[in-house]
Amino acid sequence: MIRILKCGEVADEDILARAIPTADVGSVVAEIIADVRKNGDAALKKYAEKFDGARLETLTVTPAEIEAAMAQVTPEFIGILEKAAGNIRAFHSRQVRNGFIINDEPGVVIGQKIIPMDRAGIYVPGGTAAYPSTVLMDLIPAKIAGVREIIMTTPPRRDGSIDPAILAAARVAGADRIFKSGGAQAIAALAYGTESVPRVDKIVGPGNAFVAEAKKQVFGAVSIDMIAGPSEILVIADGRTNPRWCAADLLSQAEHDTMASAVLITDSMALAQAVQAEIERQLPKLERSEIARAAIENNGKIIVADTLAKAVEIANAIAPEHLELCVDAPFDYLDGIRHAGSVFLGRHCPEALGDYFAGPNHTLPTGGTARFSSPLSVDDFVKKSQYIYYTRDALRKAAPDVAGFARQEGLTGHARSVLSRTEEKQ
Amino acid sequence: MIRILKCGEVADEDILARAIPTADVGSVVAEIIADVRKNGDAALKKYAEKFDGARLETLTVTPAEIEAAMAQVTPEFIGILEKAAGNIRAFHSRQVRNGFIINDEPGVVIGQKIIPMDRAGIYVPGGTAAYPSTVLMDLIPAKIAGVREIIMTTPPRRDGSIDPAILAAARVAGADRIFKSGGAQAIAALAYGTESVPRVDKIVGPGNAFVAEAKKQVFGAVSIDMIAGPSEILVIADGRTNPRWCAADLLSQAEHDTMASAVLITDSMALAQAVQAEIERQLPKLERSEIARAAIENNGKIIVADTLAKAVEIANAIAPEHLELCVDAPFDYLDGIRHAGSVFLGRHCPEALGDYFAGPNHTLPTGGTARFSSPLSVDDFVKKSQYIYYTRDALRKAAPDVAGFARQEGLTGHARSVLSRTEEKQ
Numbered sequence: 001m002i003r004i005l006k007c008g009e010v011a012d013e014d015i016l017a018r019a020i021p022t023a024d025v026g027s028v029v030a031e032i033i034a035d036v037r038k039n040g041d042a043a044l045k046k047y048a049e050k051f052d053g054a055r056l057e058t059l060t061v062t063p064a065e066i067e068a069a070m071a072q073v074t075p076e077f078i079g080i081l082e083k084a085a086g087n088i089r090a091f092h093s094r095q096v097r098n099g100f101i102i103n104d105e106p107g108v109v110i111g112q113k114i115i116p117m118d119r120a121g122i123y124v125p126g127g128t129a130a131y132p133s134t135v136l137m138d139l140i141p142a143k144i145a146g147v148r149e150i151i152m153t154t155p156p157r158r159d160g161s162i163d164p165a166i167l168a169a170a171r172v173a174g175a176d177r178i179f180k181s182g183g184a185q186a187i188a189a190l191a192y193g194t195e196s197v198p199r200v201d202k203i204v205g206p207g208n209a210f211v212a213e214a215k216k217q218v219f220g221a222v223s224i225d226m227i228a229g230p231s232e233i234l235v236i237a238d239g240r241t242n243p244r245w246c247a248a249d250l251l252s253q254a255e256h257d258t259m260a261s262a263v264l265i266t267d268s269m270a271l272a273q274a275v276q277a278e279i280e281r282q283l284p285k286l287e288r289s290e291i292a293r294a295a296i297e298n299n300g301k302i303i304v305a306d307t308l309a310k311a312v313e314i315a316n317a318i319a320p321e322h323l324e325l326c327v328d329a330p331f332d333y334l335d336g337i338r339h340a341g342s343v344f345l346g347r348h349c350p351e352a353l354g355d356y357f358a359g360p361n362h363t364l365p366t367g368g369t370a371r372f373s374s375p376l377s378v379d380d381f382v383k384k385s386q387y388i389y390y391t392r393d394a395l396r397k398a399a400p401d402v403a404g405f406a407r408q409e410g411l412t413g414h415a416r417s418v419l420s421r422t423e424e425k426q
Numbered sequence: 427m428i429r430i431l432k433c434g435e436v437a438d439e440d441i442l443a444r445a446i447p448t449a450d451v452g453s454v455v456a457e458i459i460a461d462v463r464k465n466g467d468a469a470l471k472k473y474a475e476k477f478d479g480a481r482l483e484t485l486t487v488t489p490a491e492i493e494a495a496m497a498q499v500t501p502e503f504i505g506i507l508e509k510a511a512g513n514i515r516a517f518h519s520r521q522v523r524n525g526f527i528i529n530d531e532p533g534v535v536i537g538q539k540i541i542p543m544d545r546a547g548i549y550v551p552g553g554t555a556a557y558p559s560t561v562l563m564d565l566i567p568a569k570i571a572g573v574r575e576i577i578m579t580t581p582p583r584r585d586g587s588i589d590p591a592i593l594a595a596a597r598v599a600g601a602d603r604i605f606k607s608g609g610a611q612a613i614a615a616l617a618y619g620t621e622s623v624p625r626v627d628k629i630v631g632p633g634n635a636f637v638a639e640a641k642k643q644v645f646g647a648v649s650i651d652m653i654a655g656p657s658e659i660l661v662i663a664d665g666r667t668n669p670r671w672c673a674a675d676l677l678s679q680a681e682h683d684t685m686a687s688a689v690l691i692t693d694s695m696a697l698a699q700a701v702q703a704e705i706e707r708q709l710p711k712l713e714r715s716e717i718a719r720a721a722i723e724n725n726g727k728i729i730v731a732d733t734l735a736k737a738v739e740i741a742n743a744i745a746p747e748h749l750e751l752c753v754d755a756p757f758d759y760l761d762g763i764r765h766a767g768s769v770f771l772g773r774h775c776p777e778a779l780g781d782y783f784a785g786p787n788h789t790l791p792t793g794g795t796a797r798f799s800s801p802l803s804v805d806d807f808v809k810k811s812q813y814i815y816y817t818r819d820a821l822r823k824a825a826p827d828v829a830g831f832a833r834q835e836g837l838t839g840h841a842r843s844v845l846s847r848t849e850e851k852q
Contacts (some may be wrong), residue, residue, distance in 0.1 A: 001488055005650065011659035025489040066767055076749060076830065077830070077831075078657075080827045080830050080831050080834075081831075083827055084827070090528065090530070091528065091538075092684055094526045094528060094538070095538070097523070098536075100520045102516065102517065102520060102785075104516070108784070109771075110784055110785055110786055112517075112520070112521070112781060112786070112803075115765075117797070117798055118764070127838065131835050132831075132834065132835065133835065147502070179594045181430060186759055199482055200800035201797045202798055209683070215644070216645075219642075219645070220642070220653050220795070222798065223798040223799065226687040227646050242850060242852060244846055244850065245843070245846055245847055245850075248839070248842050248846045249843045250792055250845040251839045251842070251843070252837070252839040252840045252842070254467065255837060255838075255839040255840070256837075261442075284808070284844075285842075286838060286839050287836065287838045287839075288836070288837070288838070288839065313728040329816070334539075337811070338541055338544070339541075339811075340811055341811065341812070342811070342812045342813070342814070343646060343811060343812065343813040343814070344534075344813075344814055345813055345814065345815035346815055346816070346817075347852065348447055348817060348818045348820070348847055349814055349815060349821070350814050350818045350821075350843040350844055351843065352828055352832055352840040352841070352843050352844050353814060353821065353824065353828055353844065354812075354814050355814060355832075355840060356827075356828050356831040356832065356840075357824055357828045357831065358534070358536055358816070358824075358826060359536055360536055360538070360811065360812035360813075360814055361526075365809075369649075370545070370809070370811070371543070371627050371644070371809075372543055372627035372628050372648065372809055373647040373649065373809060374809045374810035374811075375810060375811075375812050377538075377810060379805070379810075383796070383797075383798055383799060383800040384785035384800035384801060384803060384805075385763070385765075385766055385767065385768070385769060385793075385800075385801075386767070386768045386769065386780075386787065386801050387760060387768070387769040387770075387786075387797070388768065388769070388770055388771065388775055388779060388780050388784045388786060389756065389757070389772055389775060390772070390774050390775045390779060391772075391774060392774045392783070394774070395774040395775070395776075395779065398779065398784075399784055401506045401509055401510070401782075401783060402778055402779055402782050402783045404502065404503070404506050405503075405506050405507075405510065405558075405559060405782040405783065406778055406781075407781065408506075408558065408591060409557050409558065409559065409591075410554065410713065410714070411678070411681060411682075411714070412681075412712060412713045412714070412715075413674070413677045413680070413681040413712050413714065413718060414655065414678045414681070414778040414781060414782075415778070416674050416677070416678070416708070416711075416712075417674040417675050417677070417678040417776040417777070417778050418673070418776055418778050418779065419771075420668075420670055420671055420674045421774055421776065424668060424670065424671075425642075426668060426774065
């Protein structure tokens with residue numbers, strides 16, 4: 001049964017704690033990466049056989065395979081994919097930034113350009129964690145950013161095929177090339193390139209412990225989005241909230257993963273008890289009830305706080321991935337929420353709405369990293385470049401200050417590079 | 427003597443190669459981090475004595491020490507600091523972003539907020555690499571971002587004091603608290619907190635191999651700016667450029683570090699030879715001539731290309747930290763520069779102008795990471811948070827699609843969380 005903790009009666013650590021699994025796979029992953037760097041495609045095929053049980057002739061997904069996938073999924077599902085993609089595009093289009101230029105002083109022009117990356121790599125996990133929604137969420141921002149080529153990789157099934165729903169989502173979102181490779185080996189291929197898989201500039205997408213470790217190890221040679229942990233929901237609800245809705249929302253997160261975290265904070269002990277009972281009632285009806293049960297035991301929690309203000313304070317300290325505000329006037333609280341990946345306002349806004357459909361991204365910071373990390377966005381697929389232009393006269397005016405600063409730092413060569421230009425006309 | 431390589435006559439690898447030092451300090455750094463997490467301030471004091479030769483009573487820099495520093499530096503230098511800080515503020519103020527809100531469909535509000543981080547940590551190296559310019563460049567964007575508290579740490583000198591120029595820069599830029607701690611131990615303190623040093627959300631700033639490794643190891647528990655490598659300049663110059671200016675610019679970078687990289691690309695063999703001779707003439711006159719000489723031998727290079735278009739292509743492949751365009755119409759080339767941290771346009775724009783004064787940041791991606799990384803900016807000190815609000819009617823409209831998507835992914839709990847709201851009114 002989900003635990004009820006009363007604020008003030010239990011230690012802060014107990015309120016804030018969440019169990020996060022750690023796996024020591026560093027050396028295995030390092031070996032796989034070295035192997036892929038050395039043996040390229042051959043290593044990718046070897047691991048596809050070893051880990052995925054698939055013997056591959058070629059790593060590339062062909063246009064015919066994509067056409068076939070489009071025919072295998074229902075037209076209804078393609079319709080839903082397209083509606084969701086439209087909403088995701090509408091939201092992410094607003095993230096596109098312009099450069100700027102400043103020309104306030106005579107002869108001085110400085111500015112910043114926004115430049116899309118040449119190539120992005122989207123990793124899509126296989127098995128039961130193969131989510132077409134993630135394909136949309138990871139690919140569309142790259143597309144809107146103007147990335148020149150978008151590569152997707154995903155592990156093959158035993159027969160060498162890819163889940164048609166995944167391929168359909170990739171087609172709707174606009175992947176340029178798709179490869180059959182998963183795990184640490186796919187991350188290595190994206191980071192360093194092989195004969196088939198081109199080297200990319202940024203790798204995004206969730207994955208298991210091997211994928212997470214591989215992203216950590218290639219970080220620096222390539223940019224990565226984040227190291228994603230188990231999914232998290234935090235629901236703040238007042239006493240007027242329907243306990244069945246609260247329970248359903250907590251369970252929607254719990255069914256993801258046995259280490260997922262589902263927390264309710266409320267100022268009503270009555271609601272706490274009603275939700276506790278309701279979870280027990282709903283749990284057995286879920287298709288993934290064993291997973292959800294384990295998550296509730298591991299990281300489920302109902303915290304009873306004196307006030308909703310206190311609830312917000314606790315939420316900020318937890319810095320959850322998803323935060324629901326099931327209260328009367330949810331916008332009153334928005335300003336006070338400093339640390340959360342995505343905020344769901346009001347009683348008619350279950351997290352699932354954001355997972356699939358509303359438009360904001362569902363690739364979000366977990367494990368408290370919302371303190372300093374952001375949802376995946378168009379920003380992840382661009383970089384900035386600065387520029388400076390001075391005329392000869394503008395340089396002459398600035399030269400004494402620049403040279404003075406350089407000499408203070410003992411860098412006389414820096415001073416010389418400026419002064420040599422004031423001594424000679426051209 | 428700096429080498430001259432003729433495009434087409436040498437392999438691409440030779441043109442693109444740059445030697446980047448690697449140090450295997452992983453286990454030493456891991457030990458230091460574990461020690462700081464366990465022993466806090468006591469560990470910081472122990473390492474200050476061991477590595478910096480300083481016996482410290484307290485780790486905190488007092489207001490009196492800062493006042494004394496302001497009196498120790500010249501008023502002229504404070505004037506230069508203030509002018510530079512003004513230019514840096516003007517540029518970075520333009521990077522401040524607004525959130526957005528979309529309300530295009532009845533009952534649907536979605537948006538993105540930009541939220542400053544609670545606390546940032548600025549690392550400032552000691553010794554000959556103690557640059558007040560870096561204090562300005564790292565601190566001012568955090569200040570403009572609206573970070574609530576800015577912490578600075580820097581290693582003490584043997585007598586326990588801090589270089590007054592560093593403290594003066596910190597005062598001008600607006601550090602909130604300053605601590606005497608350097609190396610991997612300072613990074614550990616910023617990442618996890620000690621009795622004196624508060625835990626921060628983001629660590630920025632350059633440092634030696636131990637600092638770089640420590641930043642890599644704490645990444646994930648905290649956000650970091652980048653792993654900075656040796657500094658780099660790439661000058662593209664046509665035959666009408668003064669060879670003395672080219673040589674001075676290459677040497678201004680070479681004097682930083684024996685592994686710094688200084689590369690000229692030109693379409694004129696005459697200029698190549700003149701710059702080669704000029705470097706030999708200027709080198710002995712530098713105060714740091716030994717360092718510069720080593721850098722020129724290690725990573726100095728003059729590449730002769732057939733055309734300036736080819737020069738730009740090579741520059742994009744190198745993706746340098748600093749790129750000078752010493753040509754007649756430099757803005758004509760700006761569009762073609764895809765990968766460079768900072769671009770210096772025209773013959774009167776030496777890199778030193780950007781290092782100290784013009785306003786754009788001087789903390790820039792090195793080692794080819796300009797492919798995917800950006801100059802330090804206000805963006806480094808904020809994070810985004812999304813929000814979604816749906817009315818009951820809006821949810822009812824979206825419910826079939828959301829539930830359909832969830833069922834496709836086998837997540838019936840997700841579907842339930844939406845459908846339970848359409849079944850019951852509240």
